[in-house]
Amino acid sequence: MNNTKRKALLTRLCDANPNPTTELNFSSPFELLVAVTLSAQSTDVGVNKATDKLFPVANTPQAIWDLGVDGLKQYIKTIGLYNAKAENVHKMCRILLDEHQGEVPQSREALEALPGVGRKTANVVLNTAFGWPTIAVDTHIFRVSNRTKLAMGKDVIAVEQKLEKVVPKEFKVDVHHWLILHGRYTCIARKPRCGSCIIEDLCEFKDKTE
Structure with missing residues (x-):
């Protein structure tokens, strides 16, 4: 896909959803950090039911530290891998209190040093809580980027690096949300809904559906 087509595709997604955000419920950077940590291998709907x-x-x-691990488990036991996630979130809280004055750090290195926080989670928090132009690549974004040929790569890191290179600056803060929502509701895994897709004519996927 050439740069002209990429810009047209992103402009169309922007026009359709000019203020995209995560579907996780949160009202502070810390709430977002906890929600994203809990969302690994779980749905946003399931996480929201627990965090609500x-x-x-x-x-x-x-x-959350005062709740203790067992107390925290009672709230998140409907989420997959809740035992390990409770341990990680509880340890995370101790580190935030001891090393960051109870605040979520605005540093990828510091975020990735927290239990249960990997590159994708750090990217989501930096982007959604603090407005950094980071691009967190999950399975939806990996699929959409490769399928449309917006940014092709053999793994999530390769796709992230390609997106960082080819996405114009004005779209970088929001592109993560546009692509994840597009992958979640339109460009779905088994049978993409090409007939109702607003970027179908710009997409370079060969096996389009009716």
Whole structure:
């Protein structure tokens, strides 16, 4: 895909959704960090059901630390891998209190040093909480980027690096959200909904559906 077509594709996604954001419920950088950490191998809907009960009770590092691991598990036990996630979030809270004055650090290195936080989670937090032009590549974004030929790569890191290179500056803050939503609702895995896709004529996927 050439740069002219890429810009047209992104402009169309922008026009359709000028203020995109995550579907995870949060009201602070810390709530977002916890929600994204819990979302690994889980749906946003499932995470929201848990955090909608957790956050009114405990939505700061100190409050979740005070709950204890077993107390936290009671709120997130409907989420996959909740035992390991509870341990990680609890340890994360201690580190935030001891090393960051209870605040979420605005540093990729510091975020990735937290238990349960990898590159994708750090990118989401930096982008969504702090407005950094980072691009977190998940399975949806990996699929859409390769399928449309917007940014092709053999793994998520390769796709992230390609997107960083080819996405114009004015689109970088929001491109993560546009692509994940497009992959979640239109360019779905088994049978993409090409007939209702707003970028179908710009997409270079060969096996389009009706």
